[in-house]
Amino acid sequence: MPKTFNPDDATTVKRSKVGVWELYEDVGPKIVKIPLVSNIETLWESLDCLPYVWRMFKDIANIPGCMTYLSLYLLLEVGLSLLPALGVWYSGQLLQVVETAVEKRTVDKGFLIRIAIGRCITIFAIRLFTYVQDRVQSPLNLRIKRYYALRTFWAMARLDVPTFEDDVVQQQLQQSVSHSTRSSIAWDVVSTFLKIGSSAMRLFAQVAVLANVLSEQRDGNLLLMLTFAHLFMEWLSNYHGMLQRSGVWAATTENQHYITSEGLKRIVSSTLYRKEIVAMGLREHLWHQFKRRAERLGDKVTDFWEEYFHKRRQATLFIQFLQDPLGELPRIIFCLRAVQYPAAIPVSLTSLQLITSTVQGFSNSLFELVQKTSTVADKLQAVRKLYDASAVPNKVEDGHLPFPEDHRSLYSGFEIEFRKVSFRYPGLEALALDNVSFKLEQGQLCVIVGDNGSGKSTILKLIARLYDPIEGQILLNGMDIRTIKLADLRKATSVLFQDYSLFPLTIGENIGFGDPTHAYDIDRIRQAAKLGGCEDFIDKMPDGFDSYLERPVNDIYSNLPSGTSKLFGRAVSHSKIRKMSGKRAGRGLAEGKNGLSGGQMQRVALARTFMRSLVAPEPQVGLLLFDEPSASLDPTAEHDLFERLRELRGNKTMIFSTHRFGKLTRHADLIIYILNGVIQETGTHDALLKKEDGQYSRMWKLQAEAYL
Numbered sequence: 001m002p003k004t005f006n007p008d009d010a011t012t013v014k015r016s017k018v019g020v021w022e023l024y025e026d027v028g029p030k031i032v033k034i035p036l037v038s039n040i041e042t043l044w045e046s047l048d049c050l051p052y053v054w055r056m057f058k059d060i061a062n063i064p065g066c067m068t069y070l071s072l073y074l075l076l077e078v079g080l081s082l083l084p085a086l087g088v089w090y091s092g093q094l095l096q097v098v099e100t101a102v103e104k105r106t107v108d109k110g111f112l113i114r115i116a117i118g119r120c121i122t123i124f125a126i127r128l129f130t131y132v133q134d135r136v137q138s139p140l141n142l143r144i145k146r147y148y149a150l151r152t153f154w155a156m157a158r159l160d161v162p163t164f165e166d167d168v169v170q171q172q173l174q175q176s177v178s179h180s181t182r183s184s185i186a187w188d189v190v191s192t193f194l195k196i197g198s199s200a201m202r203l204f205a206q207v208a209v210l211a212n213v214l215s216e217q218r219d220g221n222l223l224l225m226l227t228f229a230h231l232f233m234e235w236l237s238n239y240h241g242m243l244q245r246s247g248v249w250a251a252t253t254e255n256q257h258y259i260t261s262e263g264l265k266r267i268v269s270s271t272l273y274r275k276e277i278v279a280m281g282l283r284e285h286l287w288h289q290f291k292r293r294a295e296r297l298g299d300k301v302t303d304f305w306e307e308y309f310h311k312r313r314q315a316t317l318f319i320q321f322l323q324d325p326l327g328e329l330p331r332i333i334f335c336l337r338a339v340q341y342p343a344a345i346p347v348s349l350t351s352l353q354l355i356t357s358t359v360q361g362f363s364n365s366l367f368e369l370v371q372k373t374s375t376v377a378d379k380l381q382a383v384r385k386l387y388d389a390s391a392v393p394n395k396v397e398d399g400h401l402p403f404p405e406d407h408r409s410l411y412s413g414f415e416i417e418f419r420k421v422s423f424r425y426p427g428l429e430a431l432a433l434d435n436v437s438f439k440l441e442q443g444q445l446c447v448i449v450g451d452n453g454s455g456k457s458t459i460l461k462l463i464a465r466l467y468d469p470i471e472g473q474i475l476l477n478g479m480d481i482r483t484i485k486l487a488d489l490r491k492a493t494s495v496l497f498q499d500y501s502l503f504p505l506t507i508g509e510n511i512g513f514g515d516p517t518h519a520y521d522i523d524r525i526r527q528a529a530k531l532g533g534c535e536d537f538i539d540k541m542p543d544g545f546d547s548y549l550e551r552p553v554n555d556i557y558s559n560l561p562s563g564t565s566k567l568f569g570r571a572v573s574h575s576k577i578r579k580m581s582g583k584r585a586g587r588g589l590a591e592g593k594n595g596l597s598g599g600q601m602q603r604v605a606l607a608r609t610f611m612r613s614l615v616a617p618e619p620q621v622g623l624l625l626f627d628e629p630s631a632s633l634d635p636t637a638e639h640d641l642f643e644r645l646r647e648l649r650g651n652k653t654m655i656f657s658t659h660r661f662g663k664l665t666r667h668a669d670l671i672i673y674i675l676n677g678v679i680q681e682t683g684t685h686d687a688l689l690k691k692e693d694g695q696y697s698r699m700w701k702l703q704a705e706a707y708l
């Protein structure tokens with residue numbers, strides 16, 4: 001059994017400082033790290049990722065057009081890995097011509113011209129192949145990127161609330177997305193494999209040809225060995241410099257100055273905190289705090305990666321000291337030989353020239369090979385994460401029964417029953433609901449009241465099956481909610497959360513998405529907007545229902561220094577660029593925020609809910625859930641909303657959660673008074689008021705007093 005990585009255990013975990021960071025590294029068994037060998041070792045450990053890689057290749061091959069592009073790319077890569085060797089061969093031939101010329105004083109001109117032409121064609125072919133490969137890579141990369149973007153989108157879209165909120169899942173999703181906007185993890189892996197193959201091939205071919213050419217030369221082998229010794233040193237130092245991490249490690253920081261200064265940086269750079277900075281007059285304070293932290297941090301390095309690699313590079317300094325004199329050795333040997341055999345100078349000179357010119361090529365191939373192989377294990381893991389992300393199981397399991405069984409209940413509303421339901425949010429100790437039981441008959445109006453944090457919203461979230469109870473049962477029309485198909489449940493219920501969010505899309509889409517099957521039906525959208533009380537102000541907006549609440553794409557401007565309106569004497573204004581896209585508004589409504597008042601936003605959210613529940617000619621929904629729907633509405637709007645709802649809901653079952661005891665509670669068939677997750681009282685308004693010492697009656701009187 002491999003031991004758990006435990007930073008507390010000084011015998012297995014080494015602690016060191018990297019700038020302001022504490023680095024904890026698993027000491028593990030001391031393995032001598034030999035370049036490539038240790039790469040292969042790590043690779044071996046990642047072999048279980050191979051089925052994923054195979055699947056990835058199959059998926060890529062099935063993307064229309066990709067197979068052709070990929071084959072062409074592969075062919076070009078093979079060509080590009082063999083052509084340099086051909087170049088070396090031609091150089092060797094030239095060497096022979098020189099040798100013959102020195103010995104016999106004659107030159108075969110025809111042969112020389114053929115070689116020169118051959119060499120030129122090789123160079124031209126390398127350029128051409130590189131160019132074509134570049135052209136092929138672009139559509140190939142785009143298609144692969146598009147395929148995996150769709151896959152990743154679905155991997156995220158399909159997750160339920162508890163799964164999506166899980167930290168581990170969040171990390172997994174982040175790792176499955178490429179950090180580069182230009183590439184995708186899949187293309188990155190494919191190209192890495194191809195590059196490794198081609199680097200190895202190129203290296204092998206070049207070495208073979210060079211050895212063959214030089215074996216004929218005096219001192220050829222010696223020069224070759226010395227040059228390779230130099231190359232080996234270079235490789236070694238690069239390799240160690242590149243080594244990212246061996247074994248398990250983790251880093252954390254306790255440096256308060258650093259942590260606070262990062263927080264301060266975030267405060268001044270995000271739009272989120274600007275209101276507070278200005279209204280609270282914080283700018284000088286923030287500035288002084290930041291300055292103070294910067295002074296305290298002094299010369300301490302805060303960028304972990306910079307310092308980490310810096311340390312690694314320092315470790316290779318010794319090798320680098322050796323490397324430079326070694327690089328000079330071939331020239332020294334050549335001089336000694338020249339002094340000894342002056343007649344051999346031209347030949348040795350050309351050998352030397354041949355070697356030094358090809359060695360740079362080797363060096364690049366070798367460096368690429370080592371670099372690529374050192375990342376292969378990571379790449380393999382990345383493919384695994386990519387595929388695993390779309391297989392993360394949802395925590396809320398789907399049911400199998402269609403709902404509602406009887407479609408007439410869409411007219412008459414659903415019956416709901418909570419039987420001894422208890423619930424706690426994932427990762428928390430305290431119960432949010434404790435042994436909650438109540439029953440609502442078909443078509444009844446229920447109002448849940450209680451203090452902040454008492455569990456009102458949680459009841460609605462459980463009915464919407466965002467979470468499952470840890471104990472007890474919820475029944476809809478007598479069916480256990482867990483057995484109902486989730487898609488049917490969501491279709492047949494409509495919910496407006498207290499902490500609703502509007503999407504960074506147009507207002508029309510925000511409302512339309514309330515009923516996905518009619519999301520772009522403008523008549524229904526208008527009707528829903530009217531019911532939600534937002535039609536008038538939307539019509540007054542520059543782009544009406546097409547106004548962006550938050551435009552997810554920003555325009556891109558040339559790099560003008562701030563405050564500059566003239567460049568090279570010409571007036572520059574970017575403000576008109578948006579109109580070119582047919583929109584009148586500036587940056588959308590949003591500047592970080594969506595430019596609507598709190599009440600206006602709530603009206604849009606209400607309209608979205610009505611889109612499905614009230615606008616559709618055929619009833620789709622039998623249960624309406626509203627969590628504080630009027631919290632941000634003015635009294636007239638609140639009054640209108642409740643009137644409209646009572647009028648339009650027909651016989652549908654409706655549940656409200658609210659702090660406000662008013663008109664709504666008077667009309668309720670059932671009032672639930674809840675405190676700290678425990679139901680305290682249930683009944684109608686009149687019945688609860690009759691309880692003199694009842695909590696509902698006490699709260700009612702308290703609120704009523706405010707109006708007397």
Ligand SMILES: Nc1ncnc2c1ncn2[C@@H]1O[C@H](COP(=O)(O)OP(=O)(O)OP(=O)(O)O)[C@@H](O)[C@H]1O
Nearest residue numbers: 425428432450451452453454455456457458459498
């Ligand atoms: N997503 C969540 N994760 C963890 N705990 C939560 C979450 N949502 C609510 N809670 C906790 O569950 C308890 C009940 O919260 P709930 O939102 O149901 O209260 P509420 O009665 O609707 O309150 P309010 O009137 O303030 O809206 C609270 O203690 C709250 O802190």
